[in-house]
Amino acid sequence: MKLKKTLFAAIGLAFAATAAQADLTVGVVVSATGPAASLGIPEKNTLALLPSTIAGEKVNYIVLDDASDTTTAVKNIRKLVSEDKVDVVLGSTITPNSLAMIDVAAESKTPLISMAASARIVEPVDDKKRWVFKTPQNDAQMSTAIVEHMTDNGVKTVGFIGFADAYGEGWYEQFKAIAEARGIKVVANERFNRVDTSVTGQVLKLMSARPDAMFIAGSGTPSALPQKALVERGWKGKVYQTHGVANNDFLRVCGKDCEGTFLPAGPVLVAEQLADSNPVKKSALDYIAKYEAAHGKGSVSTFGAHAWDAALLMQAAVPEALKTARPGTAEFRAAMRDALEGLKEVAGAHGIFTMSPTDHLGLDQRARVMVQIQNGAWKLVK
Amino acid sequence: MDLQIALILGQDGITNGAIYALLALALVLVFAVTRVIFIPQGEFVAYGALTLAMMDAGRLPGTIWLLLIAGCAVAVLDGYAALKAGQQRRLAAILGLNLAYPLALLGLLKALPLPDLPLAVQVFAALLVVVPLGPMMYRLVYQPIAEASVLVLLIVSVAAHVAMVGLGLVFFGAEGYRTPPFSEARFELGPMLISGQTLWVVLASLLLIVALALFFDRTLYGKALRATAINRTGARLMGISPALAGKLTFFLAALIGVLSGVLISPITTIYYDTGFLIGLKGFVGAIIGGLASYPIAAGGALLVGLLEAFSSFWASAYKEVIVFTLIIPVLLWRSLKSHHLEEEE
Numbered sequence: 206m207k208l209k210k211t212l213f214a215a216i217g218l219a220f221a222a223t224a225a226q227a228d229l230t231v232g233v234v235v236s237a238t239g240p241a242a243s244l245g246i247p248e249k250n251t252l253a254l255l256p257s258t259i260a261g262e263k264v265n266y267i268v269l270d271d272a273s274d275t276t277t278a279v280k281n282i283r284k285l286v287s288e289d290k291v292d293v294v295l296g297s298t299i300t301p302n303s304l305a306m307i308d309v310a311a312e313s314k315t316p317l318i319s320m321a322a323s324a325r326i327v328e329p330v331d332d333k334k335r336w337v338f339k340t341p342q343n344d345a346q347m348s349t350a351i352v353e354h355m356t357d358n359g360v361k362t363v364g365f366i367g368f369a370d371a372y373g374e375g376w377y378e379q380f381k382a383i384a385e386a387r388g389i390k391v392v393a394n395e396r397f398n399r400v401d402t403s404v405t406g407q408v409l410k411l412m413s414a415r416p417d418a419m420f421i422a423g424s425g426t427p428s429a430l431p432q433k434a435l436v437e438r439g440w441k442g443k444v445y446q447t448h449g450v451a452n453n454d455f456l457r458v459c460g461k462d463c464e465g466t467f468l469p470a471g472p473v474l475v476a477e478q479l480a481d482s483n484p485v486k487k488s489a490l491d492y493i494a495k496y497e498a499a500h501g502k503g504s505v506s507t508f509g510a511h512a513w514d515a516a517l518l519m520q521a522a523v524p525e526a527l528k529t530a531r532p533g534t535a536e537f538r539a540a541m542r543d544a545l546e547g548l549k550e551v552a553g554a555h556g557i558f559t560m561s562p563t564d565h566l567g568l569d570q571r572a573r574v575m576v577q578i579q580n581g582a583w584k585l586v587k
Numbered sequence: 588m589d590l591q592i593a594l595i596l597g598q599d600g601i602t603n604g605a606i607y608a609l610l611a612l613a614l615v616l617v618f619a620v621t622r623v624i625f626i627p628q629g630e631f632v633a634y635g636a637l638t639l640a641m642m643d644a645g646r647l648p649g650t651i652w653l654l655l656i657a658g659c660a661v662a663v664l665d666g667y668a669a670l671k672a673g674q675q676r677r678l679a680a681i682l683g684l685n686l687a688y689p690l691a692l693l694g695l696l697k698a699l700p701l702p703d704l705p706l707a708v709q710v711f712a713a714l715l716v717v718v719p720l721g722p723m724m725y726r727l728v729y730q731p732i733a734e735a736s737v738l739v740l741l742i743v744s745v746a747a748h749v750a751m752v753g754l755g756l757v758f759f760g761a762e763g764y765r766t767p768p769f770s771e772a773r774f775e776l777g778p779m780l781i782s783g784q785t786l787w788v789v790l791a792s793l794l795l796i797v798a799l800a801l802f803f804d805r806t807l808y809g810k811a812l813r814a815t816a817i818n819r820t821g822a823r824l825m826g827i828s829p830a831l832a833g834k835l836t837f838f839l840a841a842l843i844g845v846l847s848g849v850l851i852s853p854i855t856t857i858y859y860d861t862g863f864l865i866g867l868k869g870f871v872g873a874i875i876g877g878l879a880s881y882p883i884a885a886g887g888a889l890l891v892g893l894l895e896a897f898s899s900f901w902a903s904a905y906k907e908v909i910v911f912t913l914i915i916p917v918l919l920w921r922s923l924k925s926h927h928l929e930e931e932e
Contacts, residue, residue: 396903405595454762458764458856
């Protein structure tokens with residue numbers, strides 16, 4: 206029972222935290238249950254692989270589950286900063302929760318490293334968001350990659366179908382702005398729900414608009430449904446998905462209907478196919494080896510890698526911060542923030558992070574690649 | 588929108604509507620006999636589908652452990668009650684049903700090469716694992732508070748639902764599954780393309796509805812359930828045990844839920860928490876039938892399915908809003924039409 210083991214570990218750590226005050230204390234909030242569980246579980250698994258000492262300091266991890274619920278996420282970070290006096294917080298998995306946690310992080314002057322995607326979490330860097338960093342690529346970066354691929358392949362019109370929530374809406378706006386700037390027209394715009402049992406209506410509408418390509422903006426296995434419906438209705442053209450589907454469960458559920466699909470993704474998804482000169486390759490393979498050693502072959506997902514990157518940023522910043530203060534103090538937390546902001550060329554599993562006072566994400570174009578599904582596997586598009 | 592699109596949407600709506608209709612019938616049945624608004628109905632859909640998917644993937648479904656634990660709990664409760672009442676002879680039956688059966692099933696599942704078996708056998712095995720959870724759930728959750736008010740029963744239902752969703756996440760993980768279709772056949776009927784699975788869903792639903800009607804009309808147990816639904820006290824005076832009626836009802840509800848799950852899992856991806864929304868749409872149908880009339884509930888559920896299909900074409904972003912808004916005019920109409928009865932406390 207993996208669950209039981211982590212539970213015991215968490216309880217054990219909680220006791221350890223009260224016993225030894227001077228150690229480095231790291232608070233973690235993940236969405237290990239609820240709708241975002243398929244993202245939160247690999248993140249939680251990843252955090253269990255982290256080293257127990259950083260730069261000679263013992264580290265205590267306190268892992269809390271927010272059940273994909275915003276109120277619980279805020280409650281969790283309040284508990285972490287007020288009761289456990291953590292030095293840094295990693296979390297949470299999804300954007301609404303991360304946005305809500307910003308206030309508490311800023312108020313208690315604790316650095317927060319989010320594992321959620323939206324650019325709004327760190328932009329613009331203001332008085333509050335100066336305490337906040339994040340690791341996943343911005344949607345805009347990914348949208349640009351898709352639009353580039355579309356223009357290169359002569360796509361002029363696109364049918365869009367996305368989740369009927371902030372995820373789909375955010376993608377629609379990003380994508381439409383970038384696509385229209387490059388002369389691509391979005392000719393149909395539809396929505397579906399994560400738990401829908403049928404998307405026939407939307408698919409018929411998309412197909413009657415006769416676009417050159419379809420773009421499905423959903424995350425995880427639910428976004429297989431529109432694609433299967435498209436194929437069932439005889440769609441033969443190109444289909445684009447987002448990096449939200451980049452896990453092996455998507456391949457399993459979608460099967461042969463997803464053959465030929467294009468999507469942008471973090472390089473960790475196709476780490477083995479990267480050129481040896483790519484600086485991301487080594488760190489990505491390192492993560493995959495560690496994760497698969499603990500959880501079995503083929504179990505790794507790109508979502509867990511965001512947590513890995515968050516932890517890497519923290520590990521890179523700690524030695525710097527230790528030079529000015531001891532863990533457990535307000536000075537240390539401030540030094541931690543400054544150190545995070547000053548990070549240069551840190552190689553993570555998803556890209557190379559170079560932070561600055563105006564950029565708290567720090568990823569560049571090296572953090573994304575175009576991938577195609579071929580023979581039921583991810584294939585790097587050169 | 589032309590005729591062809593309307594036909595495709597209609598077909599889609601009827602397929603989903605048939606599933607909602609089954610669930611609506613189960614909800615009406617459970618409410619009529621036990622006054623429980625059975626929110627966990629949808630969970631049986633998900634449990635059935637995912638148990639089948641687990642077997643298909645060659646893994647031992649976690650639901651078997653739940654069956655074992657629930658069986659132990661029922662055996663302890665019922666065994667203790669039987670001993671206290673001095674009915675030692677009943678012990679064998681209690682232990683056999685609640686302990687030996689899950690253990691035998693566990694042994695069977697472990698011994699058989701599950702993924703290699705034909706789909707029909709897998710479906711049957713999924714039924715064997717999940718359906719007994721229905722009556723066990725009644726024994727453990729609802730029977731001790733059978734005389735409580737509808738509100739208390741509803742609150743307990745919510746708790747049971749939340750617990751079952753959580754257990755579903757533990758058993759099946761956060762990712763969704765699809766099961767292989769019963770039939771790959773496709774028929775062309777004029778401008779329409781009908782898949783074999785759609786026919787399976789519609790025909791199986793019809794068959795199940797007819798079977799239920801016959802069960803209530805022709806068999807002693809069916810009549811006992813009807814009697815309990817009409818007048819609980821009166822039925823009790825006639826020697827119909829309310830506990831038996833409750834268990835039988837939950838058995839039927841679980842059976843309907845699991846069958847629905849098995850039927851739709853080849854059409855759509857099922858997650859550990861999918862059941863709730865499907866159940867809720869069945870509930871809208873049941874409400875249209877006033878939680879009392881079977882034919883109107885089934886018709887209402889079909890209407891929900893069709894409305895859902897057509898609104899997904901015209902206004903996909905507002906689909907759920909449109910479907911669930913349907914309940915407001917129905918409630919208004921019902922409350923104006925029927926005079927209000929205070930519930931006796």
